Amino acid sequence: MTSFVTLHQLLFVLNPVSGDIDKSELEDTITAFCAERGRQAHFFHTTGAQDQNRLRTAIKRQAYDAVFACGGDGTVNLVAEAIADTGLLLGILPLGSGNGLSKDLEIPQDLAEALHLIWEHGVSAIDTLRVNGHFSAHLADLGFNALVVERFDQSDSRGPTTYVRIATQEYLAYEPATYRIRTDRGSFEGPAFMVTMANGNTFGSNVVINPDSRLDDGEFEICIIAPFPGTAALGILYQLYTSDFEASLYTQRLRCRWAEIEVNGQSQVLGQVDGESVRLDTPIRIGISPRSLRVLTPTVPPPS
Numbered sequence: 001m002t003s004f005v006t007l008h009q010l011l012f013v014l015n016p017v018s019g020d021i022d023k024s025e026l027e028d029t030i031t032a033f034c035a036e037r038g039r040q041a042h043f044f045h046t047t048g049a050q051d052q053n054r055l056r057t058a059i060k061r062q063a064y065d066a067v068f069a070c071g072g073d074g075t076v077n078l079v080a081e082a083i084a085d086t087g088l089l090l091g092i093l094p095l096g097s098g099n100g101l102s103k104d105l106e107i108p109q110d111l112a113e114a115l116h117l118i119w120e121h122g123v124s125a126i127d128t129l130r131v132n133g134h135f136s137a138h139l140a141d142l143g144f145n146a147l148v149v150e151r152f153d154q155s156d157s158r159g160p161t162t163y164v165r166i167a168t169q170e171y172l173a174y175e176p177a178t179y180r181i182r183t184d185r186g187s188f189e190g191p192a193f194m195v196t197m198a199n200g201n202t203f204g205s206n207v208v209i210n211p212d213s214r215l216d217d218g219e220f221e222i223c224i225i226a227p228f229p230g231t232a233a234l235g236i237l238y239q240l241y242t243s244d245f246e247a248s249l250y251t252q253r254l255r256c257r258w259a260e261i262e263v264n265g266q267s268q269v270l271g272q273v274d275g276e277s278v279r280l281d282t283p284i285r286i287g288i289s290p291r292s293l294r295v296l297t298p299t300v301p302p303p304s
């Protein structure tokens with residue numbers, strides 16, 4: 001469902017480090033954009049520590065109409081968790097390295113164009129997930145990608161080239177775990193290269209792990225990539241970049257409302273949730289809160 005509301009008091013949550021993007025002029029730019037349209041801009045700066053508690057306190061202090069995450073998927077996750085189920089609106093100014101959820105919502109990746117969301121927008125209510133209690137608005141996973149995300153976070157360099165370098169190095173020595181997955185609809189047992197718990201469709205890298213799924217259907221998908229021989233790698237990558245996830249012997253999806261995942265021989269595993277590394281005790285339990293997050297979406301193309 002889409003509806004329109006007028007926003008007056010806006011809180012912008014700025015992540016100073018996301019995406020390695022210079023944000024020294026961001027506050028002035030946003031303030032000027034808002035002032036031109038009779039909106040008032042307020043700012044909250046993330047520090048990387050205790051941000052969830054500080055943000056919740058800031059949101060209680062004043063009646064905002066919307067809270068904008070100005071960063072990547074980690075910043076979106078922070079803001080989304082703080083405002084889910086409150087009725088407050090989430091806006092996104094994509095200023096991270098991947099910006100996966102903003103891409104799924106078709107928010108322009110250009111800052112000046114995304115700023116138009118302040119006065120021209122629709123409102124949609126989307127589902128959110130909990131993965132062992134960790135909030136997820138977009139994509140979480142276990143296995144190969146989670147490992148690469150952790151190595152990437154530990155690396156001194158950033159960007160897609162670093163991701164590909166780490167993925168290539170890790171692929172050669174990677175040993176897939178064996179998973180037992182139960183859901184309200186179906187089950188899976190066997191080794192997997194990676195297991196994604198997907199509310200959204202597309203990683204920030206533009207890999208489409210969960211094509212043709214909706215963010216607001218009250219269901220999520222478990223997307224499983226089985227171990228594959230090196231000769232199949234390019235074909236699978238091609239499918240992932242062309243929204244053809246299931247067109248492979250090595251891929252399958254379970255659509256569900258809850259899931260429980262055990263990993264053979266492991267009481268704790270590495271995962272990633274909306275781009276952030278987490279340690280997850282097994283069994284991992286995933287649940288959904290249907291339409292619990294109200295988000296601003298573009299409805300009108302920005303003027304050229």
Ligand SMILES: Nc1ncnc2c1ncn2[C@@H]1O[C@H](COP(=O)(O)OP(=O)(O)OP(=O)(O)O)[C@@H](O)[C@H]1O
Nearest residue numbers: 018019046047048071072073074075096097098099
């Ligand atoms: N002031 C800060 N100093 C250091 N780290 C910070 C600060 N503020 C937030 N962080 C960290 O930034 C991370 C979130 O970054 P975010 O995901 O928004 O950007 P990104 O990683 O560049 O983009 P993407 O996730 O879209 O690829 C979190 O790990 C958070 O702890």
